[in-house]
Amino acid sequence: MPERTLASELKASVGRRVRLQGWLHNLRKQGKVNFLILRDRTGFVQAVASPGEIEILQGLQMETVLEIEGTVVEAAPAPGGFELQNIVLKIINPVTDVAPFSFHQKEFNASLPYFLDHAAVGQRFPRQRAILKLAASAVEGFRKTLRSLGFTEIFTPKIVGSATESGANVFQIDYFGQPAYLAQSPQFYKQIMVGVFERVFEVAPVFRAEKFDTARHVNEYLSLDAEMGFIENHFSVMDAVSTVIRGMLQCIRENISDEDRQLLELEFPAIPDSIPWIYYPEAQEMIFKRYGIDARGEPDLAPEHEKAIGRWAKEEHGSDFVFVPGYPMVKRPFYTHPSSEDPRFSNSFDLLFRGMELVTGGQRLHRYDDYVAALERAHYPVESFKEYLECFRFGMPPHGGFAIGLERFVAQLCRLDNVKWVTLFPRDINRLRP
Amino acid sequence: MPERTLASELKASVGRRVRLQGWLHNLRKQGKVNFLILRDRTGFVQAVASPGEIEILQGLQMETVLEIEGTVVEAAPAPGGFELQNIVLKIINPVTDVAPFSFHQKEFNASLPYFLDHAAVGQRFPRQRAILKLAASAVEGFRKTLRSLGFTEIFTPKIVGSATESGANVFQIDYFGQPAYLAQSPQFYKQIMVGVFERVFEVAPVFRAEKFDTARHVNEYLSLDAEMGFIENHFSVMDAVSTVIRGMLQCIRENISDEDRQLLELEFPAIPDSIPWIYYPEAQEMIFKRYGIDARGEPDLAPEHEKAIGRWAKEEHGSDFVFVPGYPMVKRPFYTHPSSEDPRFSNSFDLLFRGMELVTGGQRLHRYDDYVAALERAHYPVESFKEYLECFRFGMPPHGGFAIGLERFVAQLCRLDNVKWVTLFPRDINRLRP
Numbered sequence: 001m002p003e004r005t006l007a008s009e010l011k012a013s014v015g016r017r018v019r020l021q022g023w024l025h026n027l028r029k030q031g032k033v034n035f036l037i038l039r040d041r042t043g044f045v046q047a048v049a050s051p052g053e054i055e056i057l058q059g060l061q062m063e064t065v066l067e068i069e070g071t072v073v074e075a076a077p078a079p080g081g082f083e084l085q086n087i088v089l090k091i092i093n094p095v096t097d098v099a100p101f102s103f104h105q106k107e108f109n110a111s112l113p114y115f116l117d118h119a120a121v122g123q124r125f126p127r128q129r130a131i132l133k134l135a136a137s138a139v140e141g142f143r144k145t146l147r148s149l150g151f152t153e154i155f156t157p158k159i160v161g162s163a164t165e166s167g168a169n170v171f172q173i174d175y176f177g178q179p180a181y182l183a184q185s186p187q188f189y190k191q192i193m194v195g196v197f198e199r200v201f202e203v204a205p206v207f208r209a210e211k212f213d214t215a216r217h218v219n220e221y222l223s224l225d226a227e228m229g230f231i232e233n234h235f236s237v238m239d240a241v242s243t244v245i246r247g248m249l250q251c252i253r254e255n256i257s258d259e260d261r262q263l264l265e266l267e268f269p270a271i272p273d274s275i276p277w278i279y280y281p282e283a284q285e286m287i288f289k290r291y292g293i294d295a296r297g298e299p300d301l302a303p304e305h306e307k308a309i310g311r312w313a314k315e316e317h318g319s320d321f322v323f324v325p326g327y328p329m330v331k332r333p334f335y336t337h338p339s340s341e342d343p344r345f346s347n348s349f350d351l352l353f354r355g356m357e358l359v360t361g362g363q364r365l366h367r368y369d370d371y372v373a374a375l376e377r378a379h380y381p382v383e384s385f386k387e388y389l390e391c392f393r394f395g396m397p398p399h400g401g402f403a404i405g406l407e408r409f410v411a412q413l414c415r416l417d418n419v420k421w422v423t424l425f426p427r428d429i430n431r432l433r434p
Numbered sequence: 435m436p437e438r439t440l441a442s443e444l445k446a447s448v449g450r451r452v453r454l455q456g457w458l459h460n461l462r463k464q465g466k467v468n469f470l471i472l473r474d475r476t477g478f479v480q481a482v483a484s485p486g487e488i489e490i491l492q493g494l495q496m497e498t499v500l501e502i503e504g505t506v507v508e509a510a511p512a513p514g515g516f517e518l519q520n521i522v523l524k525i526i527n528p529v530t531d532v533a534p535f536s537f538h539q540k541e542f543n544a545s546l547p548y549f550l551d552h553a554a555v556g557q558r559f560p561r562q563r564a565i566l567k568l569a570a571s572a573v574e575g576f577r578k579t580l581r582s583l584g585f586t587e588i589f590t591p592k593i594v595g596s597a598t599e600s601g602a603n604v605f606q607i608d609y610f611g612q613p614a615y616l617a618q619s620p621q622f623y624k625q626i627m628v629g630v631f632e633r634v635f636e637v638a639p640v641f642r643a644e645k646f647d648t649a650r651h652v653n654e655y656l657s658l659d660a661e662m663g664f665i666e667n668h669f670s671v672m673d674a675v676s677t678v679i680r681g682m683l684q685c686i687r688e689n690i691s692d693e694d695r696q697l698l699e700l701e702f703p704a705i706p707d708s709i710p711w712i713y714y715p716e717a718q719e720m721i722f723k724r725y726g727i728d729a730r731g732e733p734d735l736a737p738e739h740e741k742a743i744g745r746w747a748k749e750e751h752g753s754d755f756v757f758v759p760g761y762p763m764v765k766r767p768f769y770t771h772p773s774s775e776d777p778r779f780s781n782s783f784d785l786l787f788r789g790m791e792l793v794t795g796g797q798r799l800h801r802y803d804d805y806v807a808a809l810e811r812a813h814y815p816v817e818s819f820k821e822y823l824e825c826f827r828f829g830m831p832p833h834g835g836f837a838i839g840l841e842r843f844v845a846q847l848c849r850l851d852n853v854k855w856v857t858l859f860p861r862d863i864n865r866l867r868p
Contacts, residue, residue, distance in 0.1 A: 023629075041586075092831055093831060093832075095827070117821070118824060120626045120825040121825055123629075123630045124629060129631065132588070132630070133631075139587065140581075140587070143574075154566070154570070155573075155656050156858055157654055157859050157860075157861055159653070160867075161867040171608065171609065172607070173616070174605065178866065182593075182607070189858070192554045192557070192868070195558060196562075197566075198474065205591075207593065220591055222589050230455050366527060387551070387554055390555055391555055394531070394533045395457055395497035395498055398527075406589075424588060424589060424590055424623070426591075427593050432595035432609060433594075433595040434622075434626070
């Protein structure tokens with residue numbers, strides 16, 4: 001019996017008998033000819049089935065797991081340009097129920113809630129496969145780029161003894177009778193590890209007990225985190241972000257198939273050699289003058305303001321990305337480093353992608369006394385941060401970092417209407433299953 | 435001002451003025467000469483400091499963050515063979531307290547509990563840096579090898595609506611007033627995703643509420659998971675495990691520095707082209723006959739039995755690894771596929787590494803009816819698995835997979851006496867911080 005051949009390998013096997021395995025994706029009758037489409041991890045194969053051979057599928061439904069032996073023949077109209085003839089069918093695992101979706105339909109015809117209820121099979125949709133593969137490439141690109149810049153990968157705990165960012169929005173765990181929490185971010189841990197490796201990154205889930213139910217929030221998501229020491233200021237971090245985003249896009253470009261690219265109608269974003277930036281208060285002035293949107297003096301940007309700044313970046317700089325450095329301190333977390341010129345503003349930034357916040361980053365405080373003062377100002381109990389703060393007592397360099405939400409990056413890149421299309425089995429306020 | 439030079443780059447800069455940044459690692463006086471050792475992410479640099487220049491360090495302690503400008507000169511006794519002369523020192527961040535460890539001591543002189551209390555600085559120990567870097571390489575090798583075999587990386591939820599493996603040993607979360615759990619493994623999710631990509635892997639934390647406090651348990655650890663479809667039986671999975679372990683070792687070998695290798699006294703394990711295996715009941719017979727250890731008929735192997743099997747593999751096959759396939763069904767989880775020859779035994783296996791269980795894997799059930807029957811036999815409520823089981827109603831191929839505990843792999847490879855040396859900020863029954 002010949003080794004299993006994959007759909008992508010047909011071309012190399014013209015004229016030979018091969019053995020394929022996969023799912024019954026579609027079945028079409030054209031006159032007296034039955035066309036059977038098999039799906040495997042690499043793509044689709046068309047097979048011509050005789051009436052006798054097709055009988056074996058009697059009573060079976062799409063998604064039946066099959067083995068097909070057949071001869072590879074050139075056939076221009078078939079997917080990939082080849083088809084199987086003189087086939088012998090074997091049922092590996094029969095399906096007798098009708099699946100909740102028609103996977104072979106060109107139009108993606110599922111509503112999001114219905115899709116999520118049945119996500120355990122819904123992810124088989126070719127469009128979903130393409131999205132999830134693209135997400136995997138994005139993560140690979142993130143890691144690869146950072147490794148090339150001398151960053152070391154770390155794995156930090158997700159069960160934590162005290163909440164990092166603030167007391168609110170944390171999930172509480174029963175930890176052997178004690179209260180513990182799910183990490184909202186690896187913030188303190190990645191900072192600690194700057195003292196060890198100078199440059200570190202982590203790819204891991206983070207947990208936010210936010211009661212939002214919007215198109216851009218889930219309660220558990222994948223955070224791509226990096227932190228680096230011996231920086232000048234937040235512009236050093238912005239340089240690293242630019243390199244990383246470019247590396248992620250590059251890795252997607254190298255790995256995506258033509259089919260997936262078409263399926264997603266993927267349009268790679270415009271990213272100039274130097275990503276433009278506009279200082280926070282100037283951005284507010286600019287959108288007022290240019291678009292009549294008055295956000296002057298406000299301590300944070302609303303989605304509408306981000307959209308306007310993104311529009312400016314595209315019109316003026318031909319860029320789908322734009323940095324906004326210099327957010328007011330008042331809306332930034334306590335570990336944010338203030339600007340040396342005007343302490344009301346911070347050495348932190350957001351990166352907007354097609355007018356939506358994608359990355360938040362900045363320079364952090366690095367002196368122990370500054371942490372104690374900042375925690376006291378924010379009315380946090382310094383004592384509960386004692387073990388984390390120890391690293392700052394023993395020599396931390398000026399440092400900063402950033403975090404990218406994977407789901408948001410992919411959703412924005414593929415112009416999806418909800419980040420839940422990117423999240424495998426998303427968690428929201430109403431959804432814990434599958 | 436010249437760009438920052440790293441410790442590893444000195445050789446290329448002989449005779450030139452360079453600027454280095456890092457931590458004050460050690461300070462030695464030899465006669466009238468002061469030697470200062472600076473540590474950065476790439477290694478160590480020795481600098482000769484004049485009495486005048488050294489005064490700037492008056493009152494400061496080890497770990498002070500420094501910048502040193504100096505001329506690179508060949509000096510055989512210095513680390514790397516080069517040193518800095520005619521230096522100018524600049525304090526980047528002063529340290530005035532004495533650190534809880536002497537990082538420059540050759541002997542690693544910290545007890546584990548004391549080390550863990552101060553892990554936020556303790557991870558700066560050169561030995562700890564070497565362990566954590568090696569762990570990162572192991573993970574990179576895992577991913578790289580699986581990608582080359584056509585596996586797709588996935589990211590599955592850690593907050594789950596029902597416990598996967600069993601009701602016991604799960605951490606409970608308050609999820610907006612509802613009970614939810616921390617995933618003990620991505621088991622069901624990776625199986626679901628076999629229906630999508632055939633071959634998937636995930637690197638992510640798993641959570642076990644086990645009350646053990648042993649040298650090989652932590653309550654949160656990194657699980658390297660893989661699952662693959664269209665297998666023959668568990669031997670197909672064992673083949674994949676062999677390739678992956680080899681790939682992990684290869685990646686470690688390629689990335690580790692000579693210094694780290696010496697520091698860890700690392701001895702790469704013996705791994706023959708084909709890893710030996712011994713069928714579960716035969717292993718019990720063998721250790722009885724050969725070593726007088728009677729475990730015949732017992733449903734599981736104790737550490738002592740594993741040790742004896744490991745010894746046999748080394749003596750008979752020159753291998754530090756040995757597979758034990760065919761564990762009794764009674765001790766394996768409900769989704770385990772029974773042997774087709776004798777249903778009391780399973781198509782599952784363990785891989786022992788130097789006589790300790792490192793990997794568990796096997797073939798899974800793939801038919802819906804088999805799941806319903808197995809769940810009922812195990813007295814699980816079938817209803818609470820409904821959404822997961824949906825994938826089995828719509829065509830799953832024969833499949834199987836495995837999981838490797840990263841901490842255990844690294845601890846065993848480096849012959850460490852406790853997995854907590856490998857875990858960044860471990861969680862155990864008594865420890866939630868830092």
